Amino acid sequence: MHSELCERAILSITLFLIVFAPVAYGAVEPWARNLVLLSIGSMACIWLWQFVSLGRPKLSFPPFFPAAVLFLVVIGLQLVPLPGALKDFLTPARLPLVTTTRADSVKWLPLTANPGKTAVGVVSFAACLALCFVLLNTFRHRRWVRITLTVLLTLGSLEALYGLAEYWTGHQHIFWYQKIYYLEEVTGTYINHNHFAGLLGPILVLAIGVFVVRFARFVAGRSYTFAEDGRSVWKKVTATARLLRHLPGRQALLLGAIGFMAVALILSQSRGGLISCSIALGLQMVLLSKMRSRSTEILQALGVLALLAAIVAAVLAPRVLTRFSYAQRDAPERFELWQDSARIVRDYPLLGAGLGTYRDVFRNYRPQKDFFFVAGIPQPAAINYAHNDYLQLLTECGFVGFGLMTWALVVTLRHLFSRFSNHADWEIATVGSSLTAGIVGFLLHSLVDFNMHIPANALMFCLLVTIALVLAANGETDGANVDSG
Numbered sequence: 001m002h003s004e005l006c007e008r009a010i011l012s013i014t015l016f017l018i019v020f021a022p023v024a025y026g027a028v029e030p031w032a033r034n035l036v037l038l039s040i041g042s043m044a045c046i047w048l049w050q051f052v053s054l055g056r057p058k059l060s061f062p063p064f065f066p067a068a069v070l071f072l073v074v075i076g077l078q079l080v081p082l083p084g085a086l087k088d089f090l091t092p093a094r095l096p097l098v099t100t101t102r103a104d105s106v107k108w109l110p111l112t113a114n115p116g117k118t119a120v121g122v123v124s125f126a127a128c129l130a131l132c133f134v135l136l137n138t139f140r141h142r143r144w145v146r147i148t149l150t151v152l153l154t155l156g157s158l159e160a161l162y163g164l165a166e167y168w169t170g171h172q173h174i175f176w177y178q179k180i181y182y183l184e185e186v187t188g189t190y191i192n193h194n195h196f197a198g199l200l201g202p203i204l205v206l207a208i209g210v211f212v213v214r215f216a217r218f219v220a221g222r223s224y225t226f227a228e229d230g231r232s233v234w235k236k237v238t239a240t241a242r243l244l245r246h247l248p249g250r251q252a253l254l255l256g257a258i259g260f261m262a263v264a265l266i267l268s269q270s271r272g273g274l275i276s277c278s279i280a281l282g283l284q285m286v287l288l289s290k291m292r293s294r295s296t297e298i299l300q301a302l303g304v305l306a307l308l309a310a311i312v313a314a315v316l317a318p319r320v321l322t323r324f325s326y327a328q329r330d331a332p333e334r335f336e337l338w339q340d341s342a343r344i345v346r347d348y349p350l351l352g353a354g355l356g357t358y359r360d361v362f363r364n365y366r367p368q369k370d371f372f373f374v375a376g377i378p379q380p381a382a383i384n385y386a387h388n389d390y391l392q393l394l395t396e397c398g399f400v401g402f403g404l405m406t407w408a409l410v411v412t413l414r415h416l417f418s419r420f421s422n423h424a425d426w427e428i429a430t431v432g433s434s435l436t437a438g439i440v441g442f443l444l445h446s447l448v449d450f451n452m453h454i455p456a457n458a459l460m461f462c463l464l465v466t467i468a469l470v471l472a473a474n475g476e477t478d479g480a481n482v483d484s485g
Helices: 002-023 030-053 065-077 084-090 115-136 142-169 193-221 233-245 249-267 271-289 295-324 327-347 358-362 389-421 426-445 455-473
Strands: 371-374 377-380
Touching: 002 030, 002 115, 002 142, 002 455, 030 115, 030 455, 065 115, 065 389, 115 455, 142 193, 142 249, 142 455, 193 249, 193 271, 193 295, 193 426, 193 455, 249 271, 249 295, 271 295, 271 426, 327 358, 327 389, 358 389, 389 426, 389 455, 426 455
Parallel strands: none
Antiparallel strands: 371 377
């Protein structure tokens, strides 16, 4: 009973974070980010109390755990004051500390250019690691996974509907906040349309995987196969249409949610979000097509989704093509930004300039070239992010930190691909493969944006990875209970 109460408390906090972080403008404001960190800290305390009171049961460790702990040590080392000679060896380039300390007078200096921001980065990364570890050791019951997936899909649907309502009505508010930027794009409860797409893309891929499971189960229950219609493509299409007319309410609702999320993602006009989601969907199709069990039903479900995608694409294609026509204009600016950022890597190759210090350091490498307009008057603009999470990681943590994070991602993805390709339960494999494809899409989007620095999106990434690891590890989970219910 005591264990179940703790698990319920952890689940409740998790569901609160899933809803709160995106709704609070992506949790980019300090008060929202601090509340997210406080909630994760509360989860960790509850789990630790449960762990001690139950006599220290066996723990499960994610495959990225060794690399993540070493990375935490590396960024912690950036905060340690070191003798000037050692600091000059590790970071040959010299920049003044943003926050001065008494260490300046005695020549003992930390490796980071801004100890305050690096300390915040250490806490944030430790919170993400704690979230994954706690959930991996708590979500042992299939019901917790099912509830979490249901809330995730509901969140994606409501974010899409809210964004579309604001867009189509021309109201252009986020609750009581009147939008100033991105008035021609769907942003949901986010300020930036790219970050909205970063949230919605992986959830859309997950929703498609859940629909495939439920639709295949529905088709199997009606004892229908394509073989009954021979090789005629038209007969297959008409048979599928007949099935759709009898689609149960929950499946029809889920199909509608997929349609709304797809429309909202397209109307976000995020080029990086659309390309990365398209690649993730292609990967998902490849993974699902390789499943031998229920292959006929899966292909029929994919056919239904392809028809829906064709309709949505035909209607919204002009808007997408217009947005992509701007790429030739915007690309040189982005490449120039990356070139200037690469100069930081050249000067701080080993351990970087300090986690969270990109804005402080970058101003020394880029003359004032960036402006935004207020009432038609140009104002200087500060560059806060490299618009490439991997390049920014290199500038802040050097090749050591970048190598550790690459190790963590590679071993995690390899583990997930291996487990789901050989999983005995096709339903778990379908949902798990969809989660993995969504994770890959998120990582691809980070090549041209900074989703990892948006607390709500970073939280969602950690959650998707953890749920995928739970499904991969739990061979006894009943596939009928891992979808959206």
